[in-house]
Amino acid sequence: MLRKAITAVSIASLVFGSSLSSIAAADNQVPAFDDLKEHWSKSEVEYLVQKGIVDGVLQNGQPAILPDQSITRAEYIKLLVSARQVKLAEPAQSSFKDVTSSHWALKYIEAAKANGWSDGYEDGTFKPDNKVSRAEIAALMVRSYNLRMQEGNTVAFEDTAGHWANHYVNVAASNKIVEGDTANGKRYFYPEKAATRAEGMAMLTRYLKTTETGAKDPKKETPAPTPSPTPAPGTSGTTSGGSSGSDSSSGSDSSTDDKQKITLGPEEIKNTIGKGQPVEGTDELNNKIALTGLNLSGFTGGIGDISVELEKPNSVFSHVSVPGLTGPVVEFSTNGKTFESGTLTFDVAKVSNKQNLTAAYYNETTKRFEFLPTAYTADQGTLSFTTTHNSKYVLIDKESWEQTFRAHLSTVVDGTYKPYIDFAFVIDSSGSMNNTDPKNLRKTAVTSLVYGLKHDPESPLKTETVTVAKSVYEEGKGYHFEYPTVTNQVYSLSDRAAIIDFDSEVRTYATFSAHSQTVADAVYYIDSNGGTNIFAGVREAVKLFDTYGDNGQRKIAMLLTDGQNNFATTQDDLNMLKEAFEKGITIITMGLSQEADLSLLKQIAEYTGGMYFQVQTADDLEAYFKSALENSYHEDKDQDGLDDFYEKTAGMMLENGMIIRTSTDPLTGKDTDGDGFTDLEEMGQPEDMVITADMMPEGSALVGKTVKVFKNFKSLPTDKNDVPKP
Numbered sequence: 001m002l003r004k005a006i007t008a009v010s011i012a013s014l015v016f017g018s019s020l021s022s023i024a025a026a027d028n029q030v031p032a033f034d035d036l037k038e039h040w041s042k043s044e045v046e047y048l049v050q051k052g053i054v055d056g057v058l059q060n061g062q063p064a065i066l067p068d069q070s071i072t073r074a075e076y077i078k079l080l081v082s083a084r085q086v087k088l089a090e091p092a093q094s095s096f097k098d099v100t101s102s103h104w105a106l107k108y109i110e111a112a113k114a115n116g117w118s119d120g121y122e123d124g125t126f127k128p129d130n131k132v133s134r135a136e137i138a139a140l141m142v143r144s145y146n147l148r149m150q151e152g153n154t155v156a157f158e159d160t161a162g163h164w165a166n167h168y169v170n171v172a173a174s175n176k177i178v179e180g181d182t183a184n185g186k187r188y189f190y191p192e193k194a195a196t197r198a199e200g201m202a203m204l205t206r207y208l209k210t211t212e213t214g215a216k217d218p219k220k221e222t223p224a225p226t227p228s229p230t231p232a233p234g235t236s237g238t239t240s241g242g243s244s245g246s247d248s249s250s251g252s253d254s255s256t257d258d259k260q261k262i263t264l265g266p267e268e269i270k271n272t273i274g275k276g277q278p279v280e281g282t283d284e285l286n287n288k289i290a291l292t293g294l295n296l297s298g299f300t301g302g303i304g305d306i307s308v309e310l311e312k313p314n315s316v317f318s319h320v321s322v323p324g325l326t327g328p329v330v331e332f333s334t335n336g337k338t339f340e341s342g343t344l345t346f347d348v349a350k351v352s353n354k355q356n357l358t359a360a361y362y363n364e365t366t367k368r369f370e371f372l373p374t375a376y377t378a379d380q381g382t383l384s385f386t387t388t389h390n391s392k393y394v395l396i397d398k399e400s401w402e403q404t405f406r407a408h409l410s411t412v413v414d415g416t417y418k419p420y421i422d423f424a425f426v427i428d429s430s431g432s433m434n435n436t437d438p439k440n441l442r443k444t445a446v447t448s449l450v451y452g453l454k455h456d457p458e459s460p461l462k463t464e465t466v467t468v469a470k471s472v473y474e475e476g477k478g479y480h481f482e483y484p485t486v487t488n489q490v491y492s493l494s495d496r497a498a499i500i501d502f503d504s505e506v507r508t509y510a511t512f513s514a515h516s517q518t519v520a521d522a523v524y525y526i527d528s529n530g531g532t533n534i535f536a537g538v539r540e541a542v543k544l545f546d547t548y549g550d551n552g553q554r555k556i557a558m559l560l561t562d563g564q565n566n567f568a569t570t571q572d573d574l575n576m577l578k579e580a581f582e583k584g585i586t587i588i589t590m591g592l593s594q595e596a597d598l599s600l601l602k603q604i605a606e607y608t609g610g611m612y613f614q615v616q617t618a619d620d621l622e623a624y625f626k627s628a629l630e631n632s633y634h635e636d637k638d639q640d641g642l643d644d645f646y647e648k649t650a651g652m653m654l655e656n657g658m659i660i661r662t663s664t665d666p667l668t669g670k671d672t673d674g675d676g677f678t679d680l681e682e683m684g685q686p687e688d689m690v691i692t693a694d695m696m697p698e699g700s701a702l703v704g705k706t707v708k709v710f711k712n713f714k715s716l717p718t719d720k721n722d723v724p725k726p
Helices: 042-050 073-083 106-114 134-144 166-174 197-210 266-271 398-407 441-450 516-523 534-548 571-582 598-607 618-630 644-650 679-683
Strands: 057-059 062-064 181-183 186-188 260-264 280-282 288-299 307-311 329-333 341-347 357-363 368-371 374-377 382-387 391-397 421-428 461-467 470-474 478-482 485-491 496-502 506-513 554-561 585-592 612-615 687-690 706-709
Touching: 042 197, 073 106, 073 134, 073 197, 134 166, 134 197, 266 288, 280 307, 288 307, 288 382, 329 341, 357 374, 357 382, 368 391, 382 391, 391 398, 398 571, 421 441, 421 534, 441 496, 441 516, 441 618, 496 516, 496 534, 506 516, 506 534, 534 554, 534 571, 534 585, 534 598, 554 598, 554 618, 571 585, 571 598, 585 598, 585 618, 598 612, 612 618
Parallel strands: 421 496, 421 554, 554 585, 585 612
Antiparallel strands: 057 062, 181 186, 260 288, 280 288, 288 341, 307 329, 329 391, 341 382, 357 368, 357 391, 374 382, 461 485, 461 506, 470 478, 496 506, 687 706
16 A cells, blocks of 8 residues: 555665675686575575676675675665676766765666666655665566566465556566465565565576576575574574575575474574574664564474564554554564464563553454464563464554544544543643743643633533642641542533643642633642653653543643753653553643753654644743644644544544554645645545454453444555555
């Protein structure tokens, strides 16, 4: 669905730039590359070296190929231009705005453009230093060699239908350049996966060999299997049998017919799959997990066929968010070699919500998450799950997943979705406020808003119970707070407000109430004394919504501060933002004075779908609070046919649970990505959908409930390259 402009690509020419020294001898004798000795691509790479197409590099004084490193677009262009023996010229200027006249690959890129292999991207860039994808390599091979479909040798891939490179991949497969992986009897190509230097060179070699007179099928020229590496002394796992690795895009058959069991512990994973490094990764909030165990039974391959890559979620699920996703996306592959079952174990000890995590795999065909039985071992801080196929896997916080669905439960009153709001006013009361707000104008501003909250005077009255602060004087003790409860008669359909005061510590002076006088009285107690603990205020707001919030209301916190956070930001603090987002809590932040922590306040607002306001002086507070309030209600200010509630607050939930948000500025968001289609034309209107058991973790109480989802989603309103199909 996420389509790219059809452009040329690049993988490795083996020299990353003109500054690296060539080490291939003039007579094209192949040097002894230490990193190729037992590598699956040895014969393919040496073929190109002998042809004078590929050079090596010097690394620590030794010749090297670096076969498992990723490769850039510019590097692959050089490789291909060299293979095609294109005559190079010194270009007068660059055709692409991001390729400077001093870029080492300029003449190669211009040669590729002149020959019609690459036109770059629609925005006039070439992105020479970006990693090249497998799909891009297939496209470039087909275009540069003018390949045609070979009838009788067609291959259908499950994950390329509808992809921009589908035709190129199919043509490349029919020419035996690529074959992909097999999982559960189906073929997969993984078109968006970044290719390695070895993979790029192997694809080129295989094609060149087919053009030689009397050449054998390059698929059958893959080196015979070699024994797997011996486990390091003292490791707990054992390895039996196996083969050297093979290029997953080539379909090379280097596995044995004997099924075997492979068990890898932490050190073996580091020395084999990790190639000397731990196999670990993080998400955007730095939640870290590491692969510590891998067990395969009934496996027809070897260690070299196993790949476990951990990628940040935004590189896999771009433009969308997955509720509760914690840590990196895990892509597990066995290079097309079959197995009966595989168990992956991860160290999750540093993840704060580890006990709530469950594994799920992303079904590329149905575009849905399928939850897996997951075991958490508390004393070891590890999490394990078992699978029977290659795929992308994620760890999802079960509570956050459910909270997001709860935020989209159909709560319709007179045809309007969640028309009323629970506001939590989180107000800085640190000592610096004596200087930035000496007249206590923040109290005036909040009080004004409290008396302006909306309600339906035709709705029936109800009794509410509110916990409020009360200042009490006792002889010998002085003043202190007590927190009694009060009851009020209020309209059943109404906004509510709560008051939270924070400095070095945090206090709730009033829980949610629709009674303006009760809340206004609580505002009085906000003082100016102490330090600034911003996340204490955020955490108290989330707790307040959990305890006293109404799921029939929208949830908005307005946070005001005038200074820097005096307390170190922890991983738990960052996870709190994620929790707030997944519970449907939007945080609007305001920085009073130039001393406010601008970057932190922006981070809090942007991560929870809110807005940030820079307030110059306390005299402006009331106007800014009023503006923030007005932007919080249900409206369609950009007139795109979508309630702003979905676009900038709760997000637009798809059938698979993924969330899309567009512009946080409702006035200019009619066509967020500027592709000529309104957000409504791309998303469609939300519809009711009944939650089924397969959509939720086991035991969910939401099964059978009805949620609002965007079932008519056609294309991403945040990606100009993704437009509705005719």
